[in-house]
Amino acid sequence: MLDRWPPKTATKPTAQPLLISLAIPHNIRGTAETDDLSQSINYSTLASTLRTSLSPVSLTDLQPIFPSLEAITSHAFDLLLSHFSSSAPALQGAWLKVTQVKPPLHCKTVGIESQASSTKGAGWHSHSIRHLIEDLECKAIIGVNAAERLERQLVQINISIEHDGGFDLGKDSVDFRSLTRRLYDSVEKTTYLTLEALASYIALETLRELRQQHANLSPKVTIKAAKPYALVFAGSSEVEIRRTIEDYRNELDNPSTITQLPESGSKTHTVAIAIGSNIGDSYQNIEQALRLLEQPHQVLNEASDIFLEVIDTSFLYESAPMYVTEQPSFINCACMVETNLKPLHLLALLKKIEELVGRVPSIRNGPRAIDLDIVLYDNAVIDTRPVGARQDLGNLEGELVVPHPRMAEREFVLRPLYDMMPDYIHPVRNMTIHTLLKELLFSSKDAPMKRVIPFPQLPVSPQSTLPPATLTRWTYPIPGYKDASGGMKTYLMAILNVTPDSFSDGSEHDTLPTALSCVRDAVDGGADIIDVGGYSTRPGAAFVSEEQEIERVVPVIAAVRKADGASHVPISVDTFRPGVARAAILAGANCINDVHAFTGSESYPYSTLTSEERMKAEECMAEMKNIAREYAVPIVLMHSRGDAGKNKDYSFYGYARDSGVLEGVRIELGNKVDAIVKGRGGVRRWMVIVDPGVGFSKSVEDNLETMRNASSVVADMHVGSDKGRRRNPLAGFPQLIGPSRKSFLGQILSTKHGKTCDPHDRVWATGATVSCAVQQGATVVRVHDVKEMRDIVSISDSLWK
Template sequence: MKSSSDFIRVNDLALTVSFADGSRWPANPPHPQPVVVSFSFAHDVRTAAATDDLAHSVNYSTLAKGMQAVVGTEVFPSLERFADRVCDVYASQYAQVPSFTVRIRRPQALLYGAAFGIEITKPGSDARPSEEKLFFEDVVGHSLIGIHPHERQRKQRVRVNISITRRWPRQQPMDFRTLEQKIFDCVEEATFLTVEALASEVARVVLDAVNDETAITVVRVSKPSAIINAASAEVEVSRDSFDFKVASRAASANSTDSPATPAPPPASASPSPSLYTRVDVLPHRAAIALGANIGDRFANIETALRLLEAPGADLDGWTGPPRVIVIDTSFMYETAPMYVEDQPKFINCACMVETDLEPRALLSFLKDIENAVGRTVSYRNGPRVVDLDIVSYDSIVLDTRPESARSLLDNLAGELVIPHPRVTEREFVLRPLYDMIPEYIVPLTGRSIEELLTTLMLQDTDEPAMYKVIPFPRYPLPSISERPAQLSKINPVPPTATFWTHPVTSIPSKGRPQPRRTYLMATLNVTPDSFSDGSTHNTIPTALNYATAAVTHGAHIVDIGGYSTRPNAAYVAPEEEFTRVVPVIQAIRSEGAANTDPLTPVPPGTSSPLAALRTRRAGALISVDTFRWEVAEEAVHAGANCINDISALAGPTWPALASADARAHFSKMRQVARDLAVPVVMMHSRGPAGENKDYGAYAYAAGGRGRGAVLEAVRVELGERIDAAVRGPGGLRRWLVIVDPGLGFSKTLEGNLEVLRDAASIVADRPLVAREGESEPRRNLLVGYPQLIGPSRKSFLGAVLQRADADGTGGYEGRETRADERDWATAAAVGCAVQQGAMVVRVHDVQRQADVVRVSSALWG
């Protein structure tokens, strides 16, 4: 028997209710005001209809009297609390009906509009609502809006209707009076040419005020005076917070200096949505899984991603802007093959895209990309150069197979099934999705990505553990005489030199050991004034000697810097920084084969020990320590494999985005790193190292211990910066970002110790501390990122050594130390960093600290 689609409704029941929040203005004491309540019951009326018996009918009069009894003389703190009480009455008196909807209007609540209200649908007697909808009816303002000359001279009426859907449980009651004023002011101050632009701006204002990442707003803006023979012209838009956290599509089309490219939020505050306003949003959002296990796996995936959004892609003769825009990427994983185990390991990742292609057209496009990268026909689940699959598309369910074939899971050749029928059993698909959209509800399952992954990890299994990987490209680029026509539309993708691994820390695999390795970064300052080794390695011969010794003693990467960041260091012009850094990189690379992996043995047949060392040095990974995009770009082209930016792409100014120049710098630095496909170390800083040490704004996180404020600041400030860099058109690949908490930068002694002793919490999969007024804490945006920690010879270690024993009984009176006298103190800090799970430690004395890393890894690895 089919389920009932019958309903019983009571429309516009007039009540008088007292609210503590007043109406148009706050009222003290509260006074009664009109409220209009409508009910809708899902109720099978066939029995009542067949028997015409009142015993099977709903008594409308009883319902109305029950609602009037609810009101009584009680003063309700908000409209939401009144709606909760109405739902509670339904749950106790009408438990037999499958669902119930209540819509409540306060017609005298608004100063500029007709009504403020709420609508809640409650499924079943024991279930809680999954969401609620608040609405503003007919908010009227006046705007300069339109393209005709007379429309630019006088304001005209504009009517706005808004609904705001937010997930349950609610964070806090709606401050409707303040939000109405914001909406009205937005309309009154607007000077847009189009209704579309005004509707989008109103949506931005609403979401900014609501401050709830789950919220969705629908805004209808109408012009009653637009058409003589019509009541109005109207535009309706639907937006969520993510729509305003990504940059304009125009800025993503390889623009080098457009100010519309997304910039990071100020380091000390939440992001300003006005900085993220998006134009020309493509209408659909899809998740695409990528995998490769033949050839240069990393380069194959990067090539596929660039082809995804190449302008003028050959899609049925399309020659215009990209039809697909990548707006987010996951971390990257190396995984053992499933189903067919006798083949190389896979590299797996995923991306989120926006597109105007329908699902079948998108699938066809992905297959064209696979062919362009070089995929050939293979057996099912066999090796492939690259593989692209649509995992989700909005929230649709689609199966192109004949009805009779839909019970099987493996007959997918040439067909499209969304969601993928094996998504719930594949860790290599769920983990990348968890990185980007953990709360996404997979259609047909009714469960989120997080729930599915957690359930899968609770199952006993002998499968080898997945682990994250960071590929390092090889530079300088090899000469390319000719490129296939399909690849001519994208920038060349660099080949891979080597890759690093780090363990999965979020929702870890049950009972499976996670591989863990701590890499050593050697510090090579080619400067005359660095705090530790200024003027020691600032010539090419001395720099080469240091690089040789570092690689010999176990350094995995050499970090070359030409601008001292110590307090009160002299300003260095970009040209001077360039002439310090680039020639050293060129000298290192010119000594031998540039494709030698520093982790591999010296190639056989080497003519002499000295030549062997030079060859190994020539193949070492190199990082360039700079916050200038010009220096970073030239250094990578000269042979660097990584960018180490103490400003997290924001440049030397703080707070970030203090000027248009800062925003443009962020845009350009992000584009350079993206185009070069190099890993980027993004460090927490607040400008000059010795300044801006006040973390009072984060005192709420300190608790009774007095600790935690600095850790929370790093999570919040650096998290927002990295989120702006990774998400949105033109974003960095998530798998190429390394987090540096910024020891020694804008932190007191106790702040540095706090960060070092609990560094693991910075990237832990646990929420941020809830701020006052937040009913639910926010997600830590740094979850899962690898960390670089650089304590080497820093002044906070010297401050510790200078302190005498507190009670004088230990016999230690404290002593002053030069930077180069702090290597044993550094060893203690490095051991702590290893224990805290740092993927990389940055040191000066590689020989001593390599021993520390080895022993520390044996203890805590």
């Protein structure tokens, strides 16, 4: 008697049929050689023993009663393996499967498999336990075909739950009814495109339920998800995955919960805030709003212990207006913050910031200088409206609904969230941000949004309390999308070395007249930005003090900023020194180009640095971050390994599917970018451009590999090996590639033609690599020969962008 169905009366359980399969490990050598029945196992005795022991005594006497399949399994092992038992032959071990053929609704069967061995004395020990759910049938929106998005189709789910240890058959049990009900209800609400995503979601929900039932266990689940009607000439299409708690550590450690408004203001909360602007200088408005966010005391005029820190930002997007279309395009982004502000207190802060930045009352979804919305607050579900007034979204004014009720229909909300937290599970829809975005894009006919990099107008007045105004902005496509309008372009960064010893143009532009002449030629030739450098990075170059470097670059930058025909062009300072960067920005530079990615020239390999060297690298990064944030300047962060001519071994990354050098760039530069963008005091993500460092600490073949596969450096993929695998930290960043006149081009040409190739003779070789860079999706190419490269870029853009 299995007491699992609700009884017809309070005191009378319901009898149920069970199927029991039994396998006995037994040495058959003696029986095989002698044909002696006494050395064999009496199957009849085993079967009758189990049947008699497990079946009710009569229709009126329903004993024994078992509360679970686990209890039946434990009782059967007692019969079969306990040495004191006289009702069954002594066995050394047994494998048992108990199947409930009248299971909870919506599935064919549930069951348990277990293997046990007898122990010394009177007992046994189980060494494998597996719970099974067979053919749980649900209906869900699943698939990529148009018809599959219109109505739910049947999905069959098979689940295996393995326990390595800790599960006690005599005490523990799995509540199949609770688990299958949870899965049935939750799967019906999903709208995944792929079986893979659905199977992963089912695994997560299964582990969540099991953790609620048995918090101390660490089961392994195998999920088979099948679509029986997907293929005409096959039984089904099916995906099988295997998952553990470790695969969902973040999701399980931060479970989705329905909450009321948090009562305490002492806890630190993680909040996602959506930001938008389409009036005035939108970039300046957004930067001002972010700075005010981190000053809650001043904004709210409170002396309490409240705090708020921005810990991550998205890329910046230009999007067409929704709902009210007769208005300017919006600039959108999002940020993650840590705060102890309660939801309504935080909402009050956002409304006050909107007032300070300049938002005035407007029509709903109309134009505004700044718009700040709480999109997510931890995993909370919040609705401050009266219970009877939650049927529609026409009464949100002055109320707070979290998660934001319209986020699933807005690319300009989902895509910034995806930049920062793609695997976050929406606490109501039970789908990741990644899946919600894919769902939206699948059904959307809108043109893809553009990403934006703003350049500040510098220098600024010392009396100004606002962030810098905007000089210009660059747009570039979201990776994987082409611009059908043809409006996207690859930007040209013109090289201006005011040094006596640069590898290609040393001493050519180290006077103010020659430097200004070079700038005018570059601007006339189509340069979008001028990169001014005063310290050669070629191997063996002479040391230059910080004072000397400032003396070289600052006068040139100041002169260019005032020069006729060039004052409107952004200027980048090519330096790894904070003092030089600050001096250049005060003179009018708009961007920092750092070949060592903010860690200084003596920071490789980081693992072997002394504590003093490590502190120096950390101080350099902190100071550079402060400068970039203070002046809101874009930054170019390059991959390098100290001396450009050394450290070319990437064998440590030999596990990579593409190549060691590409993986090395992704991980080594990615670690620095993460440290620069994420956490308190981070640089805005939209201000970062990455450079794979062509020509720096790479062999000829490594440089070619980097060029021909540059798009994989910023691909949305996983990096690392084994447990260290994670999303590529460089995913989605705009890329600058600088192959101009590099020595590896000279080596190739010398090998092909049998003669030395001077840097000035590498112009057309540079052209080939520039075209390759455009084909690989580079946002910027850094070149010496602007006029020649302009034509190459124009044709390459037409071919590939």
